[in-house]
Amino acid sequence: MRQVFENDSPILAMQPLLLPLIEMAEQRGVSSHKLLKGSRLFNEDLHQPNKRVSFKQVAQIFDNAQTLLSQDGVSFLVARHWLFSQPEAAFQALLNSRNLLDMSRVLQVRQAQIWPLMFFQSYRSANARHFVVNPAIAQVSAPCMEFMAEFLTAVIDQLCRWRFDMVSHLTVKLPYSQPKHVEQYQSHLQLQYHFSQPCFMVSVPTTYMYRPQTLALTSMRGFYLQQSKHAQAHVGFLQYVCSLLALNPKQSATELSECLGVSIATLKRKLKAHNTSLQVLKDQLQKQQAVIHISERGCSNEQVAQQLDYADVTNFRRNFKRWTGMTPSELRKLFG
Incomplete structure (x- = not known):
């Protein structure tokens, strides 16, 4: 089994994000x-260069930040600071990728080193590439998800x-309703964004996936990839479980527990400790695939039901309404 870290594993070096946030x-x-309340961390802890924290602690801080500071747009400001202060070799490989397609490939192999808190699944449609993003370690509260x-x-x-002149061609779909501080989105973002979407997704027109980076040095991409090859890289618990489900969406709790090398009872405890269950993760995977098939690929209900291995289209429609709160027809109208 791959090296997996869990919600309470003190493994994350988050000072480049948390210290500016504080x-x-x-x-x-x-x-x-106030910002660190409930995290069992103190400001002086984060000034220790080798201090490692758990995702549970980080999620609590993000939750607090969104509750206390959302009107100030701190999540956007911290993101800018974090982006321009990344020394890690894996991130330098990303910056020296030839284009967005190359960047996505670097992220696939070095994501745990660059941004271990979330992972993406890539999908294609006729004219675009879509990246569905999910928490990598544990399911989180609504304020924490909003912050991330x-x-x-x-x-x-x-x-x-910074690296391309095409930001207005990107579209981000956000899985929550329009927040009160929407003016912060208007102030800080140039890409297109939409609220109240079924999942968190970034879409890029296919032609723009190949637009070259003028600042990239491809020889340095290879150098930094090699340099980061042996760096410690663990994968989050949810990301690992989701990768197993993607290979076999219908696997039982028994089969999954065998893959993880634990008992069924331990598997259930671990899923609960990460704020989810096996059925929730299976539903999430099917929902996201269905949304891609319907909204981005233009598939009919019959085609989607077949893709998701449903024998009964009515049963698929019923589950889709349960997953998303809308019918497939309502989703088509939303994206029409």
Whole structure:
């Protein structure tokens, strides 16, 4: 089994994100004590160069930040600071990729080193490439998900402004309703964004996947990839379980527990500790595939049902309504 880290594994070096977040919060009158409340961390802990934290602690801080500071757009500001202060070899390989397609390939092999908190699954349609993004370690609260989505969206926006002249051609679909602080989106983002979507997804027209980076040095891409090859890289618990489900969507709890090398009871405890269940993860995978088939590929209900191995189209429609809160026809109208 791959090296997997869990919700409470103290393995993350998050100082490049958390220290700027704390400083920006204090500049806005929010003390570090309030921002770190519930995380069992103190400001001085994060000034220790070798300090490692768990995702559970990080998620609590993101939750606090979104509750206390969303009106100030701190998630967008921290993203900009983080993007321009990344020294890791894996990130330098990303910056020296030839184009967005090459970047996506670097992310596939070095994602755990670049951004271990979320992972993406890539899908194609006739005219675009779509990247569905999910938490990599554990399911999170709505405020935490909002913070992470804002942060990652801002990183993508800034990166494409910096390395390409095409940010307005990107579209991000966000899995929550329009927030009260929507003016922060208007102020910080140039890409297109839509709220109340079935899943968190970044879409790029296929032609723009090949637009070259003028600042890239492809020889350095290979150098940095090789340099980062032996760096410690663990994969998040949810990401690993989802990768197993992607290979065999119908596998039982018994089969999955055997893959993980644990008992069924332990598997259930682990899933609960990561705020999910096997059925929720299976539903998530099927929902996202169905959304891609319907909204991006223009498939009929019969075609999607066949792709997802449903014998009964009515049963598929019923499940789709349960997953998304809308019927397939309503989704088509939304994207029409």
